Amino acid sequence: MADFLISLPALEKNARLLHETGVRSGAKVLLALKAFSTTSAFGTIRPWCDGCCASGLYEARLAARHMGGHIAVFSPAYREEELQELLHIAHHIDFNSLPQWRRYREQCLAHPRYLSGELQFGLRVNPCHSTGHTALYDPCVPGSRLGIPPEQLADADLRGISGLHFHTLCEQGAEELIETFRAFEQHFGKLLATPEMRYINLGGGHWITKPYYNRGALVSLLQEIRSTYNVEVFLEPGEAWAIHTGVLRATVLDVFESLGYKHAILDVSASAHMPDVLEMPYRPDVFALHPGGADTPAVALPGEEYRKAGEAGELTHTYRLGAPTCLAGDVIGDFSFPSPLSPGDTIILDDMAHYTIVKTTHFNGVPHPSISLLHADGTRSTVCHLDYSDFEHRLG
Ligand SMILES: Cc1ncc(COP(=O)(O)O)c(C=O)c1O
Numbered sequence: 001m002a003d004f005l006i007s008l009p010a011l012e013k014n015a016r017l018l019h020e021t022g023v024r025s026g027a028k029v030l031l032a033l034k035a036f037s038t039t040s041a042f043g044t045i046r047p048w049c050d051g052c053c054a055s056g057l058y059e060a061r062l063a064a065r066h067m068g069g070h071i072a073v074f075s076p077a078y079r080e081e082e083l084q085e086l087l088h089i090a091h092h093i094d095f096n097s098l099p100q101w102r103r104y105r106e107q108c109l110a111h112p113r114y115l116s117g118e119l120q121f122g123l124r125v126n127p128c129h130s131t132g133h134t135a136l137y138d139p140c141v142p143g144s145r146l147g148i149p150p151e152q153l154a155d156a157d158l159r160g161i162s163g164l165h166f167h168t169l170c171e172q173g174a175e176e177l178i179e180t181f182r183a184f185e186q187h188f189g190k191l192l193a194t195p196e197m198r199y200i201n202l203g204g205g206h207w208i209t210k211p212y213y214n215r216g217a218l219v220s221l222l223q224e225i226r227s228t229y230n231v232e233v234f235l236e237p238g239e240a241w242a243i244h245t246g247v248l249r250a251t252v253l254d255v256f257e258s259l260g261y262k263h264a265i266l267d268v269s270a271s272a273h274m275p276d277v278l279e280m281p282y283r284p285d286v287f288a289l290h291p292g293g294a295d296t297p298a299v300a301l302p303g304e305e306y307r308k309a310g311e312a313g314e315l316t317h318t319y320r321l322g323a324p325t326c327l328a329g330d331v332i333g334d335f336s337f338p339s340p341l342s343p344g345d346t347i348i349l350d351d352m353a354h355y356t357i358v359k360t361t362h363f364n365g366v367p368h369p370s371i372s373l374l375h376a377d378g379t380r381s382t383v384c385h386l387d388y389s390d391f392e393h394r395l396g
Helices: 008-025 039-048 057-066 080-089 098-109 174-192 215-229 275-279 388-394
Strands: 003-007 051-054 070-074 092-095 120-124 161-165 199-201 232-235 246-258 261-266 286-289 306-308 317-322 331-337 346-350 370-374 380-384
Touching: 003 008, 008 039, 008 215, 008 232, 008 370, 039 057, 039 370, 039 380, 051 057, 057 070, 057 080, 080 092, 080 098, 092 098, 092 161, 092 199, 098 120, 120 199, 161 174, 174 215, 215 232, 286 331
Parallel strands: 003 370, 051 070, 070 092, 092 120, 120 161, 161 199, 199 232, 261 317
Antiparallel strands: 003 246, 246 261, 246 346, 286 306, 286 346, 317 331, 370 380
16 A cells, blocks of 8 residues: 655754754744645644644644644635634735735724734735746746735735735745845835834745755845844745655556556556646656665665666666556656566655645545654554545545
8 A cells, every 4th residue: 555654753854954044043934734734743843833834724724723833824815704714813814915905904903813913914925036947836927816016015005914925936045035035125125114014924935954055045134134124034934844754655556568668557646646746847756675775765664775766778677657547647757777676566756745745636546645654763653544435525
């Protein structure tokens, strides 16, 4: 049975780094739940985390029930009943358009939690400055629906607004954030400097836990923003908390040749279990169990030895790794191995904790991988096992 395996020690390592960044800079560092929502692992993150970034009511409820701390919510649009509940549990609610803010403003400003200072409202703005290379993940593309463009705020009535929020980065460094912040300042710096402004949220996309990330430059920028504008500063990375903490362990179901290719069909699907492989698209690192192998995936089990798969043709046996679904393009990629694959072999797809587990579906009724935690003492516990009844019930 396929299994998402998440390492708690690896999560803690990332969490400590993010916490340290927050302590050094004075910024608050939130976990973006859209990237990682496995609540059974929250005990490892909680001591190092200032709270959560939620994309709407469900994630905000999850944050309130399982993490605690600060809850910052941003959604491109709120339903009336959703906002009613958010007013009770969120600390920041950021709006994506002036019409939505105007529609809800009077009820927001009359809420006891706003009047007591426990709850604040902000606007997501668009700094109109792209640093990314993939349009799918770039909120600054022409025609973007995400964030209010500068000209709309010029003479707007912003009574009740005390925060600004932007999110434009994706898997990027401190350099891209600095560049984006300078663009933000040109458009919105005067507004941020007004006495009404109490916070700025710099969104996610910061690859802070990558070994080469320039944390010193980030800390300097965050300190500069706090002292120049006298505002609280928030970061809400998702990926940085969970990168290099999880793998998807799959099993080879069949091996055959067709039209000049050797195919290995796995018990997992890119479309159903790793959609970013097709959407981004990207090629995950792949490992096979191999006695004497000296390579290590993000999560290694005691007693197992691994060999990293090569590019097609690099090692002796090349296979196209594919899914047990009807989708012709449901292929993880062409990889080569030092020895032939056989049914029953274990294949490890690396780095599958963030944006993977949260996006899975039951497409084609492929059994859903279980979710397990690897503890510091090397023991493993399964925290989620979905079966046929889950498949049947969620489809109505
Ligand atoms: C508003 C917002 N905040 C935070 C994040 C988290 O980004 P990442 O996981 O890339 O750090 C996202 C991701 O799309 C986002 O849209």
